[in-house]
Amino acid sequence: MFRSLLKIGIFGILFCSIAMFLGLFLDVDNQTISETINLLKQRDMLTETIIYQIRLPRVLLALLVGASLSVGGATFQAVFKNPLAEPYILGISGGASVGMILGILMGLSPLYLDIYAFIGSIVTLLLILSLGKWRYNMESLLLTGVMISAFSSALILFLMSLSDANQLFSIMYWFMGDLSSASMQDIKLLACFILPICLIVWLLGYKMNILLLGNDLAKNSGISPTRLAIFLLTIISITVAVTVTTVGAIGFVGLVVPQALRRIFGADHRKLIPACTLFGAAYLAFCDVLSRSIPIYGELPTGVITGLIGAPFFIVLLRKKI
């Protein structure tokens, strides 16, 4: 166990460092990486501003959001005992988006937007749980999620029709999943929520393993599966709410990362959760680098890249039924 955790720690930090390096130094003002580093050594004002005030917050935000989405996906998959469950696919992110847009239209301050997004995600979660079919098979849960997502999208479009042109543009860009508007304030707020929650989920990793046995055997092991599931889903809904209000709904990270890591490190959540934290962080930072590097002019919202990778991955997994 300790050896595996050490391996996860070393490789995870290495991947995060590479992602950070590329995120910070690739394509800075049309310079090569070595030119950028030289300019930074010479304390070039423009380079320093780009690196420290634009790139660094953006990379840190990508790392935090990536960790949060991956841990959220792994947790949902354990609680629902469904390898394709993820907050985005089940419509939880959509619910949080509806809550947030409602807040924007009501002219609320950013703190209240987080609370509205949290309420939106919790209401969606309760809707899924109350429909109940998720207990019986994988397809029912996914179909319920698809329907809830469709309903959320319709609601979002309806709410957007009520907004003015300025609000409309920012909502559209945010809705596709955007990391470019990162500020150090956002990062501090996100870090306050995401890092302790990742740690708590990791500490509950062994109990999440027991959940895989089903409710009867979990109870027979001295664990209350209902209480544990409610606690886990609630804290993950908090991370969904804070990430959605900061960067929008970025999809499929919670599916791609835990599934890939399960194949490498196994299904033991004591290893999977720290792996999701580190490699999930690196994955989204890499996706963000791609979102900046691929377009000839300007850049893509990061959610487009994660969607382009994640949606085919989802279809492959669904066909295999894992």
Next chain:
Amino acid sequence: MTNICYNLNRICLAYGKNRILNDISVSLPQEKFTAIVGENGSGKSTLLQILLNQLKASTGDINFYEKDLSLWNRKKLAQQIAYVPQNFPRDIQLSVEEIVSFGRTPWNNAFGFLSSKDKEIIHVALEKTGLIKLKNKKLTELSGGEAQRVFIARALAQTPCVLLLDEPTAQLDYKHQAMLMHILLQELEKKTTVVMVSHDINLMAQYADYILLLKKGNILDFGEPQKILSKEKLKELYDCDFTIKEQQLSPIILPL
């Protein structure tokens, strides 16, 4: 006089108008093998769920070691009772050894670290169930019978005072049925109480100390096998005729 493990007093369970168990009153003895036998839908598995404290009876009370079962702390109860379910998950991407180690959960810390004593107990459970060679395989790679043995080993690793088993022989071949019965006899020698739901009346007649006959949620009879397993009683239980061929060791019961 035999000590009592479970004392059930007028237990009823109903879902709406559908009564699953009706006025069940019985005392299950400690350190004995009690078999619960009955036709499909007679409430056998439901009764086992009540003994596990996973289902609450609509009326009546149940004492476990002279204390109301509902008052037992969940962890303490898990240290006393281990359960082998009829249906178990097959899609867990964990190794046999990891799943068996879950049996130590009621005894170990929240992070699941195993002491050397825990590891020894897990090794013995794997050995008894013939899973040593399969211990590093994933559950998904095993046959139905092998997976059944994994969950039997998990229950043994729990080192319980009471072992509740729901049709554990259903997916086992004859060799492993005999192995399971041998394990249960060893557990009985260690003063474990065994309660097992089974459709194999011959196996139960041979190994069980007591048999509880359940019909449509009611107790038809309870007692030692040789006293209660008559052709008349079995006909009443299953609504079909039986023949009992007397043998030297144990009678063979066959439906006609």
